[in-house]
Amino acid sequence: MPGKAMIVTIVVGVVSVLYAYGYLVPLTRVLMVYVPVNVKSTIAYYIDLSDDTADVKSTSDRIFTKDELWKYRGEGDIYLAVLGQVFDVTKGRKHYGPGGGYEFFSGRDGSRAYVSGDFTEAGLVDDITGLSLTDIRGLDDWVKFYRKDYTYVGKIVGNFYDAAGTPTTAYREYEKQLAAAEDDKKLTAADYRRFPPCNSESAQGKGRRLWCSTLSGGIQRDWAGLPREYYRPGTTKPRCACVKDVGPPSETSSTTTADNNKGDLDNPNVKVYPGCDPKSISCSFNDF
Structure with missing residues (x-):
């Protein structure tokens, strides 16, 4: 009979493999009910079993191609994307549906236009190269708006995410710019106070x-x-x-x-x- 130490080692090894391949969260939360307390604490040392809904969501994101997203701009469900993140804006049909004032945003990632005001085909693109720090903060505000008022449904393959839904170099650069923009905002606030x-x-x-x-x-x-x-x-x-x-x-x-x-x-x-x-x-x- 294997000793307790060996059993713990085997359980931890199996769980680690599940974790590495993305099967851990849903399965382990069920299994942990039957795991002894001492084993449970050992597993928790190596991995985070907290109920992180953001992480769960990231593993179930729907990935859209540009052609797929383009289909969601008519009489059915209406989707749009900002910074590669796709939102269901169907409840705002009067704004985003055919004839609506923001119809041009539907079915695509027109990130640049949200802050540039250029609503032509040349401006409705996901390239945000050269935008100011104020514009970068503006884009972050738009994402927060859509996450608050509409339903997040996935990501689009393009400038910000690849076919696996992994952030691209362009998205990482955006994150750096956003951090710089937040620092600049604090400096500007201090400057205006003085x-x-x-x-x-x-x-x-x-x-x-x-x-x-x-x-x-x-x-x-x-x-x-x-x-x-x-x-x-x-x-x-x-x-x-x-x-x-x-x-x-x-x-x-x-x-x-x-x-x-x-x-x-x-x-x-x-x-x-x-x-x-x-x-x-x-x-x-x-x-x-």
Whole structure:
């Protein structure tokens, strides 16, 4: 009779093989009911038997070719794909069905068009090369939207997944870009907190006005700041930013109350607008 140690070794070996070939999750959850506690803990050491529905789903994904997906754009079920992920949007027929405002998205992966706005045949493609980080975040938002409001059904063979449903190099590159986009979003948020956007208004015949307040740019704070032309590092075009000086403007004047501490006004990335009083919280331009 084989000893307990040998039995454990054999069971673990069999389970490991099942795991390697993708048969583990459904079978093992049944068998584990009859496995002794000490053996169960040994198996759990080597593999994860948690109820991970995402992993189960990935093994049962339907894989579409482009020709197959193209069939789902008419009177029957309506499917579309974003970043290679296919969704059933039949319940949104009035939008995605024949004559709908988004009919051109149906039956294909038109990822690029979701953020480029180019709804021609040349723009409705799955090539996202050269998109900005903002566009990459936009695509991620679209995927989240479809996963929330519609039904995920599988993947399409193309730029993002191969015939086995495995992510391609292009998809891995997208993931890297998305990570960079999220980092950039955090940096941008921090940048806007430090240099909030100015208020602005323009009118024909009256020119343009830029000014700062404690809520300009939608960012609440206890200081108003002064309008400056701000060049964020790494960018080529400036924006109007409210730059922190030394405190709130005088209640009776549009100028600051102290001059001995310039706050962020000495930052090399900010410049006074030509023709604007460097101490004023408001600047007007006759550029119409």
